[in-house]
Amino acid sequence: MTGFSFETLERENLGETVYARVAEALIKGRFAPDARLTIRDLAQSLGTSVTPVRDAILRLIQDEALVQKSVREVRVPIITLERYRxxxxxxxxxxxxxxxxxxxxxxxxxxxxxxxxxxxxxxxxADRNWTEALELNQTFHFALADIGDMVVLRGILNRLWLQMGPLIAESYHEGGRAMIDNHHAVFAAIEKGDADAAERAIIADITEGGNVILERLLGRRAADTAKAG
Structure with missing residues (x-):
């Protein structure tokens, strides 16, 4: 597993807590695409037994946030170009x-x-603290659904970001100002109560920031094609 580690958990509601902790780590890009996760390492990091970790891993596989390569091998998926689009x-x-x-x-x-x-x-x-910047970016996006009081939508976005978090993290620092400039426009529109402008701004944010991810995925496909040839 990667060098990332969790804070030790309390003993109550371990199943839900383990799932929530691992899911949050995926959403926030703490694990890179294709990272190998082991139940034993996760259990040791969380300070719990393997059973709640195994259950959480199975749930995350069902959520398509993890993939099971074999009986003992679970990995963060590599999102294809088509799936990303x-x-x-x-x-x-x-x-x-x-x-x-x-x-x-x-x-x-x-x-x-x-x-x-x-x-x-x-x-x-500005401090090039990409881990914190990435977390704040994700928090900003989720805050919009929270402020809009859209509980069902928040749950759907959570599942999408489970799949997208590692990929966004992989590309975030390359995106530069494209990853935050439109947040200012979203904020200005919300402050004015302008729903149309807020929608346009968040669409621009996802589109422009996503161009960096698209370039990475296209480059990966070209490299894979060259190897296959």
Missing amino acids: EIRQIRLKLEGLAAREAALKATTRDIERLRDLIARNERAI
Whole structure:
């Protein structure tokens, strides 16, 4: 497994807690695409037995966040170009809806929360603290569904980001300003209560940031084709 480790867990509700911790690590890109995860290493890192970890791994396989290569080998999937394009198309619709609802429902407290997230993300990027910047980017996106009070949509986005987190993390630092510039436009639209502008801005954010990911996936496909030839 990679060098990332978890904080030791308390003994209550271990099954749900283990699932939540591993899922959060995937969403936040703590594991790279094709990283090999072992139940024993995860259990040791979390300070628990192998049983709740095994159960969590099985759930994450069902969520398509992990893939089982063999009886003993579980890996973070390598997302194909076609799958990425499909997920991005879905995100454009769903996160566009989340941004619209956030613009219509945001309170003063919500506005301040978004302002703080962007400011902290800017500092993290300036400091080249990519781990923190990536987490703040994900938190900003999820905050839109939370502010819009869209619980079902939040759950759907969580599953999509389970699959996308490692890939976004792999490309985030290459994206530069494209990964955050549109967050300012999203914020400005929500602050004004302009649902149309908020939707346009989040679509631009996903599209422009995704271009870096597309380039990486296209390069990977070209390399694989060259090897096969």
